[in-house]
Amino acid sequence: MSNTNLKKLAEELGLSISSVSKALRDSYEISAETKKRVLAMAEKMNYQPNPFASSLRRKKSVTIAVVIPEIANNFFALALDGIQMVAQQKGYHLLTYLTHEDYKNEEATIRHLQGGRVDGVLISLCRDTESIHHLVSLHETGIPMVFFDRVPEQMDCPTVTTDDYESGFKATEHLINAGCKKIACLSLSNYLSITHKRMKGYEDALKKHDIKLDPKLVIQCNNDNENNLNLIKNMLSAKKDRPDGIFATVEKLAISTYYVCNDIKLKIPQQIKIISFSNLRTASLLSPSLSTITQPAFEIGKESASLLFRMIEKKTFGNRIDKIVLKSSLIERNSSK
Amino acid sequence: MSNTNLKKLAEELGLSISSVSKALRDSYEISAETKKRVLAMAEKMNYQPNPFASSLRRKKSVTIAVVIPEIANNFFALALDGIQMVAQQKGYHLLTYLTHEDYKNEEATIRHLQGGRVDGVLISLCRDTESIHHLVSLHETGIPMVFFDRVPEQMDCPTVTTDDYESGFKATEHLINAGCKKIACLSLSNYLSITHKRMKGYEDALKKHDIKLDPKLVIQCNNDNENNLNLIKNMLSAKKDRPDGIFATVEKLAISTYYVCNDIKLKIPQQIKIISFSNLRTASLLSPSLSTITQPAFEIGKESASLLFRMIEKKTFGNRIDKIVLKSSLIERNSSK
DNA sequence: CTCGTCTACGAAAACCTTTTCGTAGAATAA
């Protein structure tokens, strides 16, 4: 253990604990001379302040938490990267929690966070989060919270999202313009605002082009990959009413679709065109290259963290509730040609 | 703030602080009756113990740290997933630090960790970590540490790695068997043990098959993507001595190679065959599908964390230093056919 | 000389929990 603490330092220096503390925090109350001595001794004895004592006294943890559904996911990995960058720059520590798309985990994590372990929380909800009582409860402790991408609809809180409705609309219209008549939509969740908005864009695009929405073509997937493969396979194997276009609201469902198409020898884009939300770096290297709606995941992370720090730093300032919306970009590739 | 603390709870209950504390920790000193009352009141007042006071007193943070080069990287994302799973199961919190392959960051992070913020540390070194004084210094504090994948060579410490030498050997031999005569090797670092071992495997495989190693075909890449693209492009554009096989020691270099080949219209696998270390889920969907050495990244994370917790939990037990080695698997696909 | 103002530092409280030690009363044993 680095067992040097203020007391030992003080003894060694012949000063009081408080003076040493002040010297280390560069207080005006301490002479330059003394500061130098203290600093030198701290260095020599390899002094490391005890973070718990400090946090306890200052009521500040210099730590934020991020709660996300999963990390083996390009979007969240990039977002976390952005978050971490800002946190590091601010000298904050980052506590990471994964819910694995399980509401129970989310609830338990949020409850833990009420103990004051962190100064702020960044959250992206899990796919089956329906009730928000745990979020309200955390909010009531007064801790700064920012939601990103998957945000709660029934709660008035700071958020960072993308233009999901427009993206859903454009993606669908893109498929229509490419000649698709029967466009399926693969959704991950009933509850998430992002799927609601993306699907509303899908519906409105169909409406605009006088295409009747076929409920059988709207597939509710879940977190079980096998199940999703089956659902997609069933739909694509149908003799009649097989879709000629697919709009995947999340990356993993597009990948599953590729696997199914390989499996049942369905040619992309000749027989079926695909576009998907995705942050896959290899989208352009796929066979065929995948048309994507790409969210600025890294920026989302950066913006979320920055917003959170604004809230942490000047609590006085804000009754305002920021809602930041960034733009995704549609990148046409061969899967929808 | 959840401003209820032991003191308020005690006042409300007409008990002493210590009794309440003991009741909450289910001490035998407190009667069942009283425990029930305390629990009920704690629930009612939404009591959340202060983690800093607790950590300060118990000298235990219930937190571990993981230090990795980057997170927007399939291998590390999967490893983190495994780590997080174990940590969550143990009721531990997980502090995440990214070095972004920058030694300065690694050094600073490790130094921070000496303050006793965490009960254990998991580390995967960054590509330009040459000196290990910071690691030694952390080690000397007595804190349990486990290295995974990218481990220090000059230090005797617990590690979790894969069979890198064998994998490098097999990958190279695989290319040779596929007909390659001039095999290039793309390396990320001069310092990392994993590249040393993978390249030793590469060299020995060449030797075994009486192929002379051409130093020009061993490319030292760095963390600058542009630079790497140029290096690869230069090599692959050469009129003479152009390699007919590429062994990429890390995924991102294989992806860069794909881009270059697309760019200069080099046909994979007809003109050049490729195999790479990779955890890309879409390896089989690439054009052409990518032959990979796939490390059990999730298991590496799980094993590392499990080992770390063994060290945290029974410090008494161990002078032994575990070196766990897991097996990677070679998956042949079309890029090396 | 007195008063006020700096400067540089120290004492002690505060933060909240956990743990050690002590004790009063009750029950049991001798």
Add this chain to the structure above:
DNA sequence: TTATTCTACGAAAAGGTTTTCGTAGACGAG
């Protein structure tokens, strides 16, 4: 009866840092 052992709880210390408040001495102004 007296001595011993439980039972159930409280007082207080310990953990390390930060902050508030106080103070001793130096200095200049009046």
